Amino acid sequence: MTIAITGATGKIGGAVARALAADGTPFRMVVRDASRAPELPGTEVAVATYADADAARAAFxxxxxxxxxxGAEAHDRLDQHRTVVRAAADAGVRHVVYTSFQGASADATFTLGRDHFWTEQAVRDTSMAHTFLRDSFYLDFVEDLVGEDGVIRGPADDGAMAAVARADVARVATAVLRDPARHLDRTYDLTGPAAITLEQAAAVVSEVRGRPVSYHRESLEEAYASRQRWQPEPWQADAWVSTYTAIADGSLAKVSGDVERVTGRPPMTLRQVLEARGD
Incomplete structure (x- = not known):
């Protein structure tokens, strides 16, 4: 069995690459810039982007x-995903393990969740087997929602999210890659141990960091207006705002036990993520 890992210069892909290298598992890293690839024993490096079908096919x-x-958020991300999936199938890849999104569907409230659904469909339309890792929002991202004034702002109302630690997503992916035959054509919902509101999240950040953090409920109009200072393209503004409306409508409130079922370890809490992250 030969393995390729994309995104090895990022948080998830990098953690998986380091874990497999520590096991002595050989694999190929497919990256956009070879100079940024981590130096790990027993690995190969190939260069390709998701949008370059020929380079991706050769890399696979x-x-x-x-x-x-x-891939990174972009207006053409779905096109890139479809291109790289076709390239993998053409290269003879037999099994794709893809980082998708909890509740991915054609009409997902979180607009980027729609890209993930159609990417899953692109994989299903090939002869390749699949394992879809449908992760919730990242717990690691919660602290980044806090503004300079110590306030999280968004139209999430009193909704809750079962956000998951990046480290847990990486641990699940590593377990799947160590024994992929056990996970053929499976879909896993990767969540944290509990669904939390943004008010609860703010309280945890405040306690761990020792500074006041609060949550302010915005209306949709306020949410779009407050984000205009970054001059986002319309698709990006919709993605940012729908991050919160997906929490509000309960799309991300379901708690799953899949992290522990696959890894044998319970998922991390927000407090544990913040403490591991440090100051």
């Missing part, structure tokens, strides 16, 4: 199992 030659980390 001889690969059995592909860990496909979803």
């Amino acid at each position: 030659e001889g690969i059995d199992v592909l860990f496909l980390v979803s």
